[in-house]
Amino acid sequence: MSLLVFGTIGIDTVHTPGGQHRENILGGSCTYFAAAASFFTPVRLVAAVGEDFPDEFRAVLKQFEAIDLAGLEVRKGSKTFRWGGKYLDNMDHRESLFTELNVLEEAPPPIPEAYRDSALVFLANAHPGRQALVLDSTTKRRLVVADTMDLWINIAKDDLLALLKRVDGLVLNYDEAELLTGHRNTVAAGRHMLDLGPRFVVIKKGEHGCLLIHRDGIAALPAYPTERVVDPTGAGDTFAGGLMGRLAQLHAQDPKRELASFESVREGLVAGTIAASFNIEKFSLERLVEISADDIAQRAREFAAMLRVG
Amino acid sequence: MSLLVFGTIGIDTVHTPGGQHRENILGGSCTYFAAAASFFTPVRLVAAVGEDFPDEFRAVLKQFEAIDLAGLEVRKGSKTFRWGGKYLDNMDHRESLFTELNVLEEAPPPIPEAYRDSALVFLANAHPGRQALVLDSTTKRRLVVADTMDLWINIAKDDLLALLKRVDGLVLNYDEAELLTGHRNTVAAGRHMLDLGPRFVVIKKGEHGCLLIHRDGIAALPAYPTERVVDPTGAGDTFAGGLMGRLAQLHAQDPKRELASFESVREGLVAGTIAASFNIEKFSLERLVEISADDIAQRAREFAAMLRVG
Numbered sequence: 001m002s003l004l005v006f007g008t009i010g011i012d013t014v015h016t017p018g019g020q021h022r023e024n025i026l027g028g029s030c031t032y033f034a035a036a037a038s039f040f041t042p043v044r045l046v047a048a049v050g051e052d053f054p055d056e057f058r059a060v061l062k063q064f065e066a067i068d069l070a071g072l073e074v075r076k077g078s079k080t081f082r083w084g085g086k087y088l089d090n091m092d093h094r095e096s097l098f099t100e101l102n103v104l105e106e107a108p109p110p111i112p113e114a115y116r117d118s119a120l121v122f123l124a125n126a127h128p129g130r131q132a133l134v135l136d137s138t139t140k141r142r143l144v145v146a147d148t149m150d151l152w153i154n155i156a157k158d159d160l161l162a163l164l165k166r167v168d169g170l171v172l173n174y175d176e177a178e179l180l181t182g183h184r185n186t187v188a189a190g191r192h193m194l195d196l197g198p199r200f201v202v203i204k205k206g207e208h209g210c211l212l213i214h215r216d217g218i219a220a221l222p223a224y225p226t227e228r229v230v231d232p233t234g235a236g237d238t239f240a241g242g243l244m245g246r247l248a249q250l251h252a253q254d255p256k257r258e259l260a261s262f263e264s265v266r267e268g269l270v271a272g273t274i275a276a277s278f279n280i281e282k283f284s285l286e287r288l289v290e291i292s293a294d295d296i297a298q299r300a301r302e303f304a305a306m307l308r309v310g
Numbered sequence: 311m312s313l314l315v316f317g318t319i320g321i322d323t324v325h326t327p328g329g330q331h332r333e334n335i336l337g338g339s340c341t342y343f344a345a346a347a348s349f350f351t352p353v354r355l356v357a358a359v360g361e362d363f364p365d366e367f368r369a370v371l372k373q374f375e376a377i378d379l380a381g382l383e384v385r386k387g388s389k390t391f392r393w394g395g396k397y398l399d400n401m402d403h404r405e406s407l408f409t410e411l412n413v414l415e416e417a418p419p420p421i422p423e424a425y426r427d428s429a430l431v432f433l434a435n436a437h438p439g440r441q442a443l444v445l446d447s448t449t450k451r452r453l454v455v456a457d458t459m460d461l462w463i464n465i466a467k468d469d470l471l472a473l474l475k476r477v478d479g480l481v482l483n484y485d486e487a488e489l490l491t492g493h494r495n496t497v498a499a500g501r502h503m504l505d506l507g508p509r510f511v512v513i514k515k516g517e518h519g520c521l522l523i524h525r526d527g528i529a530a531l532p533a534y535p536t537e538r539v540v541d542p543t544g545a546g547d548t549f550a551g552g553l554m555g556r557l558a559q560l561h562a563q564d565p566k567r568e569l570a571s572f573e574s575v576r577e578g579l580v581a582g583t584i585a586a587s588f589n590i591e592k593f594s595l596e597r598l599v600e601i602s603a604d605d606i607a608q609r610a611r612e613f614a615a616m617l618r619v620g
Contacts, residue, residue: 017494089494184327184399186517187537207496208518209532219616220532222519227497270619300620306529309580310614 001142001248001259002044004115005033005241006134007124008104009047009072011057013084013097014283016231025284026057027083029124029147032234035285036241036275037122038066039293041248043241044118046071046134048109050079050102063289073109078102087232094232111137120259122244123167124237125149128159135166143247143259145169147240153180164197168260171202171240186211187218200265202243204236210269216262221269224277224303231283235276238288242275242296243268274300311452311558311569312354314425315343315551316444317434318414319357319382321367323394323407324593326541335594336367337393339434339457342544345595346551346585347432348376349603351558353551354428356381356444358419360389360412373599383419388412397542404542421447430569432554433477434547435459438469445476453557453569455479457550463490474507478570481512481550496521497528510575512553514546520579526572531579534587534613541593545586548598552585552606553578584610 012027030047037043045067053074061067081104084097108130121138123131123146131146144167152160153176160180164170170193174186183189186203190213193201200214207229209222246268251259258264274296281287322337340357347353355377363384371377391414394407418440431448433441433456441456454477462470463486470490474480480503484496493499496513500523503511510524517539519532556578561569568574584606591597 185537185539187535191537205518208515209530211532211535217616218535220519220535221617221619222521222530222532225497225521225528225530227495227501229495266619304618304620306527307531307617307619308614309531309576309617310610 001041001120001251002118003037003041003120003122003244003248004044004046004111004118004138005030005037005122005124005244006046006111006131007033007126007237008081009049009053010081010083012082012233012284014231014233015086015097017087017089018230020230022283026060027233027284028081029237031061031285032237032279033122033124033241033244034061034067035064035288036238036272036279037245037248038064039275039296040242040245040271041252042066042068043245044068044071044115046109046111046115048073048075048078048103048106049081050074051076053080060285060289071109071112071115075103075106078106085233108133116140119143120244120248121145122240123147124240128152128156128163132159132163132166143168145171145240145244147171147236148176150176150179161196164193167198169200169202169265170198171204171236171243173236174203174205177201177203187213190218199260200262202265202269204239206232206235209273210239212265212269214262214265219262219266219269221273221307224273224299226277228281230281232280233283235280238279239272239276242272246271270300270303271296274303311351311429311561312427313347313351313430313432313554313558314354314356314421314428314448315340315347315432315434315554316356316421316441317343317436317547318391319359319363320391320393322392322543322594324541324543325396325407327397327399328540330540332593336370337543337594338391339547341371341595342547342589343432343434343551343554344371344377345374345598346548346582346589347555347558348374349585349606350552350555350581351562352376352378353555354378354381354425356419356421356425358383358385358388358413358416359391360384361386363390370595370599381419381422381425385413385416388416395543418443426450429453430554430558431455432550433457434550438462438466438473442469442473442476453478455481455550455554457481457546458486460486460489471506474503477508479510479512479575480508481514481546481553483546484513484515487511487513497523500528509570510572512575512579514549516542516545520549520583522575522579524572524575529572529576529579531583531617534583534609536587538591540591542590545590548589549582549586552582556581580610580613581606584613
């Protein structure tokens, strides 16, 4: 089962709540997603960068051998997306210090011909109209999951609602779920979103874990409890990468297993939780590049044991 | 194993986020704690009310047959504690509209002679000096757990720190843990509090569940996911009641089991989570009075199944 991710690769500047800061580090939704998913399955990445994209960042991505970089377009005369942000008193709230869209303002990267048969598609946060174009180009897709953000709920809600009719799953933050549905209660918000099209919705709550609202059930999971939190950037994308990568892996292990059953998604959420828990321990991909699939499996077992009650 | 709770019985007025409001309903920490604990074990209640305490409220408490009301002092010439509060945009934040301490400003109720052999003692939120007096009167205690609040951290911190050296467990809210320790990260805050004396600390996060920091391990649990939330008043006290009641029950079922082992406390937290999830479905004790131990056990099994991953 081939997994495709469409999103951004960027150059970030991050100020953490702990007072640390780092300039010009590798970031972007595709970056984090693909690195996390690569522990479970091969992953095809579609993103555009400018000709200023540093060779050493490409070298970092190449260290994740399961990432296929054929869809990484280096666009002549363009500049890479840049973002700077500062985390506020807690890890869940941040303010953007600057956003230079650069290549993101231009035409989106094409989906390579060889990627059009991808069975699993993850649409990282982007304008829902752009996300829809990816669906038009992937004709054999069997599972589509999308992320979104408050900006699109505010300025492109019709496009977003149209997209939601075409996806199997939606992943979004807690406050975005409230913004989209008007429900402060996450279970009520999730049920409301199921009525908009998806088979399942995952509401991300950062350090408080996540909630799965699936047509076949509801599950809440805590985050992996840790005090090793350096930089939360990319936590949501590594979470989604673990989820989708694990779903692809579960299906590869047992092709009879339904790809997005309640049980499968719940297992995927554990993988996402654990991938995110490693990611936040260092800046950029610095922690993920150090660990192995065994490290993830080991922490996932600890997490499962922690939750074995009754 | 006899369980004693020392706390308040009050008359509440509550405005919920859903726009409902109810005046003059049965409330107080002892009330909620004892009702929840009574599903698991006999519970001895120590609290004072005034002579205005309505007969029908006593009748409600009597419906929980495992509550021993011998320690409920009705004080002539005094008035019952009254509190009015309004929940803000979410269920976790509320403002007090009025607080009439009344009998709480007078001498605390005495611990009845027959209660002094209590093995499990829960000190509901009160001035830590008053909580300490209860310990002086219970000479056979084997497990003491205390609750506290921001007020005492601010105005009676030395008394609180002295108390913490005498308790086995501390239960407190998320923001109170930060206030007491200066740590925003809950794991760091919990570890800090272990250094102050307790064997374990439970950080309550309302709709986001709880975190257990025990000398022998760490566990996070989500809340039971529900959209049936009418009135969160008493959620923390029913949570503590389920915890302590279940610990007493586990020990009664297997006296060789260590009373406050990591595993036992984790099981207790499930009971507390489920008790609280029922309590918030209606005002006052209106939901708890309707349900049975079987209902709690059934929901606890669903909760455990939801968390069975990997």
